[in-house]
Amino acid sequence: MKRMKLLKHWYLPSVLTCVVFLSSAFSLFSQADSCRLRISLLTCSPGQELYSSWGHTAIRVTDSATGTDIVYNYGTFDDSDPLFLFNFTKGLMIYALSSYPFSDFVLEYQSQGRGVIEQKLEMNCSEKQKLYSALQINNLQENRFYNYYFHTDNCTSRARDMIVKNTGDSLKFKPIISTPPPSYRNLIHVYLDNSLQYWNKFGIDILLGANLDKKVSNYDAMFLPDYLMKGFDSSSVNNKPFVSESRTVLPITLPAPEKPIFTPFVLFLTIAIAIAFLSMSKAKWLKTSLFFFDLILFLTLGVLGCLLVILWIIRIDDVCRNNYNLLWALPTHLPIAFFVFSKKDWVRRYFRLVFFLTILLAICWWLIPQQFNAALVPILLLIALRAWVRSKN
Structure with missing residues (x-):
């Protein structure tokens, strides 16, 4: 007992x-x-195509309990759509969120020779689950599409906002941009210069107006993948680094770009010098040839001016508005070009006005609230020269 x-x-x-x-x-x-979930930011290096010149961003979600390893990519678009080019011109670009295995993502960028850096993010369990659920909901067919705007709402800014929204107020960013702050144009120029895309840079500087010269804030700069990576790398959450681990998934194997034989500045300067010498000649056949050159020159400028006006009007976003390139690419050149052979007084007065307007534009170059491409210097010289000759004939 x-x-x-x-x-x-x-x-x-x-x-x-x-x-x-x-x-x-x-x-x-x-x-x-x-806490089985692991969230990381994937930053991809620039590619060879213009649309990939600034790199790319995606979100990786790994679930050790289920073996899931998924990449969420906000940069999916369908260029086979018959209306793609028309919508692109209007600024109505439909992009979508897509998800697929991380292994497929790696193979895609490996085949392009592009590098990928992964940053593991320091998030608590509830934040990870909240972000994962938000991505799954966003990936539903009725939610996955969005209107893409290059510098305000793109694949990188979407990933940034999704992570920030589901992390809470504890996430603090440190300054990552210089003082005084650069403009959107300054930031995108760096990538075009590094990849020797001088002609693409020239085209962008002509087509996109003064709104691209707006100064960026620290947060705005993170529309570019490299700046988002820097932003997260320097940020903290609850006084701890937001990035707990960084690693290189893929090294860059893309060959270095080849420098073009003629840059826009060199080509237009060569043409301007050649035309200046030819304009001093008294030979009749040369004067006749220069008449045809003037026809092509002012016709091209007129067509370009009309294009800039059309883009200003029809674009849904504001990147083509307030374009001061219209001060030299005058739409009125389009009809006037066919009168370069005329000796009427009104034609001479028109070209005299063009001459003085071009000279004034050159003098006020630094006062205009839009950064002009350096290749415009020889173009303005060429316009002023031929407008002066036409005003005297």
Whole structure:
């Protein structure tokens, strides 16, 4: 009897202790299991195509419990759409969020020779689950499409906003841009210069207006993948680094770009010098040839001016508005070009006005709130020269 009492006295507390221990262990296991998710930012280096010149961003979600390893990519678009080019011109570019295995993502960028850097983000369990759920909801067919705007709402800014929104107020960014702050144009120029895309840079500087010269804030600069990577790398959450680990997934194997034989500045300067020498000649056949050159020159300028006006009007976004290139690419050149052979007074007065307007534009170059491409210098010289000659004939 005494032995039974002792056994009872010893057995029941022991069982209760085991139950409490197992319950605590299960609770800890469940808590650890709730943190099975790993969230990381993927930053891809620039590619060879113009649209990939600034790199790319995606979000990787790894679930160790289910073996899931998915990449969420906001940069998917369908260029086979028959209306793609028309919508692109209007600024109505439909992009979509897509998801696919991380292994496919790696193979895609490996085939392009582009590098990929992964940053593991320091987020608590609830933030990870909240972000994962938000991405899954956003990836539904009715939610995945959005209107893409290059510098305000793109694949990188979408990833940035999704992560920031689901991280909370504890995420703090440090300054990553210089003082005084650069403009959007300054930032995109760096990539075009590094990849020797001087002609693409020239085209962008002509087609996109003064709104691209707006100064960026620290947060705005993160529309570019490299700047978002820098922003996260220097940020903190609850006084701890937001990026707990960084690694190179893929090295850059893309060959260095080849420098073009003629840059816009060199080509137009060569033409301007050649035309200046030819304009001093008294040979009749040369004067006749220069008449045809003027026809082509002012016709081209007129067509370009009309294009800039059309883009200003029809674009849904504002990147083509307030374009001061219209001060030299006058739409009125289009009809006037066909009168370069005329000796009427009104034609001479028109070209005299063009001459003085071009000279004034050159003098006020630094006062205009839009950064002009350097290749415009020889173009303005060429316009002024031929407008002066036409005003005297």
